[in-house]
Amino acid sequence: MPRPEINWITFSIDGREVKAPENAMLVDAAKYGDVEIPVFCYEPKLGQPVGACRMCLVEIEGIPKLQTGCSTPVKDGMVVHTQTERVHDAQRAVVEFLLINHPLDCPVCDKGGECPLQDITYGWGPGTSRYIEPKRHFVKPLELSPLIAIDRERCILCYRCVRFSQEISEDYQLILNERGAHSFVATFDGHPYVAPFTGNIVELCPVGALISRSYRFRARPWDIEGAGTVCTLCPSQCNVDLTVRDDRVLRVSARDNDEVDDGWLCDKGRFAFQHIHVDERITEPLMRQDGKLVPVDWDTALTAAAQALGEAGPRAAAIADGETTNEEAFLLQRLFRERLDCGNLSARPGGDLPLPLARGLADPALQATVPDLEFAHAVLLLDCDPIDDAPIFDLRLRKGVRRRDMNLVVASARPTALDANATTVLRHAPGTAEALLVALDAALSDDRGNLGGAASAAGSSAQAVQDLLEDLTSAGGDIVILYSERLFGGPRGPQAAEALLNVANRLNLTGEGAGLLEIPIGANGRGVREAGFAATHGPGFAPVANPGLATHGIAEALAEGQLSTLYLLHTDPLRHMSDGELWERALSSAQTVIAHESLMTETVATHADIVFPGEAYAEKEGTLVHPDGRVQRLRRAIGHPTPFNRHPGSGVRAGWQVISDLAKLLGLDFGVFAGSMASQQLFAAVPFFNGLTLDEIGGRGVRWPAREAARLAFGETSREPVALDVPPAAAVPSEDALRVGTFRPLWSSKEVDVSPILQYARPTQVVELSPVDAERFGVADGDKVEVGVNGTQVQGAAKLRHAVPEGTVFVAEGLSDASSSLFNYGTVQLRRLGGSAEESPINPIIGMPAIGESPFNPPRHELRESPPGTAPRMNE
Amino acid sequence: MSTLLFYDEIDKPGLASLSTYHDIGGYSMLRKALDMEPQAIIEQLLASNVRGRGGAGFAMGRKASFLPKGDMDKYLVCNADESEPGTFKDRELMQKNPHLLIEGMAIASYAIGASRAYIFIRGEYMHQADVLDAAIAEAREAGFLGDRVMGSDYSLELWVHRGAGAYICGEETALLDALEGKRGNPRLKPPFPAIEGLYQGPTLINNVETLMNVPHILRMGGEKFAEIGTSGSTGTKVVCVSGCVRRPGNYEVELGTPTRDIIYGLAGGPPEGRKIKCWFPGGSSAPVLPGTDEYMDLPFDFESIAEAGSMLGSAAIIIVDDSVPIVDVALKTAKFYRHESCGKCTPCREGTNWTVKMLERIENGQATPMDLDIMASVCDQILGNCLCVLGDAMAMPISSMIKHFREEFEEHIEMARERNGLGAAIPVMNRDERGPDRSAEYSAVGH
Secondary structure, three states: OOOOOOOEEEEEEOOEEEEEEOOOEHHHHHHOOOOOOOOOOOOHHHOOOOOOOOOOEEEEOOOOOOEEOOOOEOOOOOEEEOOOHHHHHHHHHHHHHHHHOOOOOHHHOOOOOOOHHHHHHHHHOOOOOOOOOOOOOOOOOEEOOOOEEEOOOOOOOOOHHHHHHHHHOOOOOEEEEOOHHHOEEEEOOOOOOOOOOOOHHHHHOOOOOEEEOOOOOOOOHHHOEEEEEEOOOOOOOOEEEEEEEOOEEEEEEEOOOOOOOOOOOOHHHHHHHHHHHOOOEOOOOEEEEOOEEEEOOHHHHHHHHHHHHHHHHHHEEEEEOOOOOHHHHHHHHHHHHHHOOOOOEEOOOOOOOOHHHHHHHOOHHHEOOOOHHHHOOEEEEEOOOHHHHOHHHHHHHHHHHHHHOOEEEEEEOOOOOOHHHOOEEEEOOOOOHHHHHHHHHHHHOOOHHHHHHHHHHOOOOHHHHHHHHHHHHHOOOOEEEEEEHHHHOOOOHHHHHHHHHHHHHHOOOOOOOOEEEEEOOOOOHHHHHHOOOOOOEEHHHEEOOOOOOOHHHHHHHHHOOOOOEEEEEOOOHHHHOOOHHHHHHHHHHOOEEEEEEOEOOHHHHHHOOEEEEOOOHHHOOEEEEOOOOEEEEEOOOOOOOOOOOOOOOOOOOOHHHHHHHHHHHOOOOOOOOOHHHHHHHHHHHOHHHOOOOHHHHOOOOEEHHHOHHHHHHHOOOOOOOOOOOOOOOOOOOOOOEEEEEEEOOOOOOHHHHHOHHHHHHOOOOEEEEOHHHHHHHOOOOOEEEEEEEOOEEEEEEEEEOOOOOOOEEEEEOOOOOOOOOOOOOEEEEEEEEEEEOOOOOEEOOOOEEOOOOOOOOOOOOOOOOOOOOOOOOOOO | OOOOOOOOOOOOOOOOOHHHHHHOOOOHHHHHHHOOOHHHHHHHHHHHOOEOOOOOOOEHHHHHHHOOOOOOOOEEEEEEOOOOOOOOHHHHHHHHOHHHHHHHHHHHHHHHOOOEEEEEEOOOOHHHHHHHHHHHHHHHHOOOOEOOHHHOOOOEEEEEEEOOOOHHHHOHHHHHHHHOOOOOOOOOOOOOOOOOOHHHOOEEEEEHHHHHHHHHHHHHOHHHHHOOEOOOOEOEEEEEEEEOOOOOEEEEEEOOOEHHHHHHHHOOOOOOOOOEEEEEOOOOOOOOEEOOHHHHOOEOOHHHHHHOOOOOOOOEEEEEEOOOOHHHHHHHHHHHHHHHOOOOOHHHHHHHHHHHHHHHHHHHOOOOHHHHHHHHHHHHHHOOOOOOOHHHHHHHHHHHHHHHHHHHHHHHHHHHHHHOOOOOOOOOOOHHHHOOOOHHHHOOOOO
């Protein structure tokens, strides 16, 4: 869809001629003339203006009444006055009105000092009040949710939070209750406001009415510094601004970048910063002595690691994930390839793709951008659910559907959060996304035979595939396919990649505004691969002489004793890899496991022999690559945590430094003395990064596929569709066996596990099944059930969902316990174990409390404290 | 004897039934309309210069002509949310002659090209809603509504939607929100409903009485209709007279009839021995006018009343005689608007609340004449600065009361202070002289 064109016009404001984009709202247009019109309710991110606060009244010649600047589009030749007595009177009146019921408790209010109401009162208010009547009173503060405290006396009823809930996150929970001067913001039935994006309302609130409970009473604006960086907790890589006081991160706010996050954050990104300052942080090197991990100095740890790696040589292996930066990945692969002559490197839990396919998928012409998700004519959501995989994309897709009438086409095994917004929904069997792509390819090439075969292999029908294709292609040529890296998991990964490239080719996704967008599993999955950390290719998809083993191969080889030393860079294979049982054996058999990790996880505690303390993202410098190819910079916001022994130099060190020191001990000198030098080496080694500088990346990032170097590196690529074979059909559910699919909940991460405020959201295992199956098995919602096959069992609470297709169950993976990474796709048996499983107030799927099971049971708006032990206290 | 359009036969037995209505020539105008070009009907409406009877007095023909032409989902909505204090004309009209409204709506829908029409009726009008439902069922049965109206190519569905009791839903955009199933809050204008209204389609919204005029306009011809009344205010008007008069009720008069004839002639004037202190010419949101001869001689039409500093509004005349303290009138009025403010925009939400609190202070003898200035200033700050006109609807009458009856307010303040043992309203510098601290009583006023 073409982006709106900007037409510049000239209008007059306060006697000056100003150029501004036509139809921009006056409030925005005025800024082009350095005129500020005060606003409370206006926030362009929230969509259409509502004109509720009346703060932005201005005088326009030719219109008798004052007009709201937030809702009046500027036209050529318009004459606007913001400094007349009439306008001043109206502004003073609105401020006076807003303050009559406001407690004016600025000295104890967390917003004081960074409060729009305060600023506007000083700038435009009357200075005094004539109001002597008693003010409105509410019980306060209240827990609006485990994350947010609400002070209704401070609220100026600007509607921002309500509009966010209704029109942006579309969770439809916040409303205004009552009317007139009695209005107050609440969830409609008084249950806690729990949803994936609630924290944004804290940032939207123009007064201190909505305060994040993790920041309440922690600092005043003159105590704090802001530090811009990038959140590495999921592949969305939202731009964030960290609030730092005394070298501690106290708050995470959005650092608006329309190209990345549109100015929103999810609650994980906003509140899981607490993992930076918890007791679980590893702050010094550790080594296993007599079965226990004990602190050692860096020399000892590095020497031991160097020795283990040196001895292993080609029998070493490394896997990386999560917040690994491009530089760390690049240096570690150099160490492995150049010194150990070893290519056993992998960042893909599902295994690495052959080089031509990896390169083909990275073709700059095929890359869609994040804004394309909003402006495309149609988006195909292919077997992923952004709410769990990359939450901020979820908001972008909602925006596209709501404001630009985009066709959203969902083809997924598990019901997604976006189903209600979709034009078409196709449910295929778990693990058959490849078959679906083959069917789409066949439909596009009019191959009736393959279409029928592949569609039924996917557990769907030829007609359903054709309907989906119709909705995908009918609106226009700008089509984006959003898919997850999980598509390539398993032995048929390469065939799935072929099928995807075929479909992309036939849909002609090479144009601007169209393309593919992959959600990697690791936060920097794309960058790590492009830096060369892969079994099948070197930096910048360079061919390698002897490809190594990928993840599954590494696990098998370790378990069989063919490999001896494993380097884990910010990753936990027991949690994040499929085949948990194989990895359990692999880690037990490995002679030396080197863990480079920031938090003491179960895996580190049980299996690591040498532990390098890792940095949290707020302490890191380096670069990342966003799923759409945007190279972004991590900037160091705080220093490394102090080690227990308080000896200088004995604590956490930068990742690049650790790897560099390790290489030095093995006789390889990278010549890297600073993080930026590692970046320079990376930019020089990866052809399509050539010429990049950290300055150029700056605060907003640079999309490498849009750079000249990318064109030079990839050249003119053209690809002919290849013949595809129909993949094996999905397992068929029978009387006692159900298909099984897995999903990774948004909240399943080690950072959430250790963040005190997010404990309410920590997922537990659930077994999602359809009510029809539940009836057949005699299972009620919340019952404890067990699913399993061949002696591998997972227990969890039954969760009845109408949208789950009959004959299928879904279980969560990536949990700290009861992980389902034991299953591959297939069928499982289901058994009811008993009544309601252990209390799980919050459903991990979308983080909503089950109705009637709220951990608070607040009586409407009168709650002051939650019952003991159920949630963190207000003042904690 | 002035022309009567509605009240000549309104008490005819069985008028609410289709057969009686049909016997007196009902639905013949719909037949006529269906044989006309839609544009020709709008021309007739324009020629008649009939102005909206709901309050704002906007010419109906012009409003209808704003709707875009062409094939799209358009809607006609009848605003039957008659909630303005003092107004009760639509109630009687709908109850006694529902088919006239249905016929008017069918003609108007045909004229603008709407195939769906709604009557948004005030929730408390339960009987009237039942009457309308029954009448619509009859009309549909007889082919005046539904598929292929009277055998033509035109189809129309008409529904009655019952409101839930909020005054604000009489505001056209709030009404649309409520009709869509949302909370009834006014929308930002523009876009006006004629361009983007119900379900974002072009929508014509008119009052019950306005739509009931449509068959008459078609019967008489627009130009002939325009001869009734004055040049700027054509037609007749049902006037609801209430308050301190001997014969309160609905009276249909030609617009331009002298006010005295309505208040003293038709309604019988104030009770024996009383004098009219002031009157609301058009419902409680119209500024009050004093009961002096100068104002009694005004012709009762849109222009004259506006020129006198008030508005015709819904033509609900409320008479206040000299036995009623003006402060009571002001407090009652302000309380109504505070209660009904939706709370969306600041000046109305806070201003109505503040005004009530100040008036309560006056009533309790805790005010000084200075508070009158503040109150006038607060009303001034509301006027014209709100999202919809509800704020203005309180500010206008209160300002007018202060303007016309300031002396009475001041007298009331002094007397109430004396009753309260507070002494004269002069500035008091220290607490002891200010009398007992009554702030504890106030805290009950808020929440």
